[in-house]
Amino acid sequence: MTKDVTLDGLDPEGRALVEAARAVSARAYSPYSALRVGAALLLDDGRTVTGCNVENASYGLTMCAERVALGASVALGLAGGQDSSRIVRVAVFCDRAEVLMPCGACRQVLAEFAEGTTEVLCASAEGPARITTVGELLPDAIGPRDVLGGGTGGASAGEQD
Numbered sequence: 001m002t003k004d005v006t007l008d009g010l011d012p013e014g015r016a017l018v019e020a021a022r023a024v025s026a027r028a029y030s031p032y033s034a035l036r037v038g039a040a041l042l043l044d045d046g047r048t049v050t051g052c053n054v055e056n057a058s059y060g061l062t063m064c065a066e067r068v069a070l071g072a073s074v075a076l077g078l079a080g081g082q083d084s085s086r087i088v089r090v091a092v093f094c095d096r097a098e099v100l101m102p103c104g105a106c107r108q109v110l111a112e113f114a115e116g117t118t119e120v121l122c123a124s125a126e127g128p129a130r131i132t133t134v135g136e137l138l139p140d141a142i143g144p145r146d147v148l149g150g151g152t153g154g155a156s157a158g159e160q161d
């Protein structure tokens with residue numbers, strides 16, 4: 001169930017993941033919104049993959065931090081890509097006082113590559129944070145199995161809950 005927490009109250013692994021998301025948010029390319037967002041994916045082998053938001057003068061082509069991180073994981077051959085690692089936890093950091101929740105597109109792409117039970121930890125710059133799961137962010141999501149009919153027709157496809 002979604003919970004409001006504070007950064008101080010997080011376990012050490014959660015704090016480290018938020019710190020990775022915070023660090024990569026400093027690299028955001030966001031001249032239009034001035035919002036710096038970072039996402040960090042913790043894999044079951046202990047590795048972390050990160051991404052930041054990348055905006056565009058056309059606005060609509062903006063890429064969110066979450067989808068940049070998920071794409072990086074695929075490109076690196078990690079979770080969602082060619083190896084068998086799984087995403088066990090996700091942190092999203094936004095350099096604002098309030099918590100920013102993932103947009104609809106990012107929820108759908110998270111559902112593609114992470115299980116419904118995967119924790120998503122959304123952190124603000126000033127302490128408030130919210131803990132939820134991929135399944136709570138997008139209940140009843142269409143997923144690989146709905147399209148592949150349970151097979152593995154593509155190059156690879158993540159599991160769904």
Ligand SMILES: O=c1ccn([C@H]2C[C@H](O)[C@@H](CO)O2)c(=O)[nH]1
Nearest residue numbers: 033035037053064065101102103
């Ligand atoms: O889940 C989200 C929502 C928004 N943004 C970015 C995109 C854009 O650069 C800025 C304002 O929407 O925040 C993200 O990175 N992730």
